[in-house]
Amino acid sequence: MKNYFGVFILAITFGIVAESKAQNFSGLDKSPADIAYYRTDRKAPPIAKVVYGRPQKKGRPVFGTLVPFDKVWRTGANEATEITFFKDVVFGDVEVAAGTYTLYSIPGVKEWTVILNKATDVWGAFDYKEANDVARTTVPVSSGKEDLEAFSITFEPGENGADLYLGWATTRIKVPIGLK
Known part of the structure; x- marks a missing residue:
């Protein structure tokens, strides 16, 4: 009986240790992921x-x-930003088919080049290849009154479709996206 009790205690101990090691969740990311959607209205x-x-x-x-x-x-931050178009669009002056693309940019003092690239599911811009670019557009830099602590992306209705806004600190970039 004594032997069985020792084995029982040992089995419970290993079970508790194994169970406590099974849930190794990572902490909150220093640059958390976010999603921005563009819809013509909430139900669209x-x-x-x-x-x-x-x-x-x-x-x-x-x-x-x-x-x-x-x-x-x-x-x-982290994985390269990805944009999915659920319809064909016009990005800059290039017609772009519905699909998912990596959204790269080349920040400048007065203007930015914003790039759609067909290589997706990549980390950072370390393996960026210009040969994979689908479209590029150059847009002016403007300033906002609010100083944004976190890099932010949003959409607003635009003249021919939607305007994609990128903002961080007081820098603002507006990228028009035409709907076909």
């Missing part, structure tokens, strides 16, 4: 969706320092 099917990481300023200067000027940026 989506026209576009952006999935991106939201880096934080944390008192640091952003563009020109944390995010260098004139270099390809993943347009967010």
Whole structure:
């Protein structure tokens, strides 16, 4: 009887230790993921969706320092930002088929180049290849009154479809997206 009790206690101990090790959840990401949708109204099917990481300023200067000027940026943090169009669109002056693309950008002081690239599910911009670009457009930089702590993306209705806004600190970028 004594032997069985020892084995029973040992089995319970191993079971508790194994169970406690089974749930190793990671902590909150320092640049949490977010999603921005564009719909014509709440009940309408989506026209576009952006999935991106939201880096934080944390008192640091952003563009020109944390995010260098004139270099390809993943347009967010962690995995490269992806945009899905549920309908064919016009991006810049290029007709783009419905589908999912990586959204890269090249920040500049006065203007940004915003890029759609067909390589998806990539981390950062380390493996960026210009040969995979589907469309590029150059847009001016503007300033907002609100100082955004976290990099943010949103959509608003635009002249011919939607305007995609990128913002961080006081920098604002508006990318028109035409609906076909």
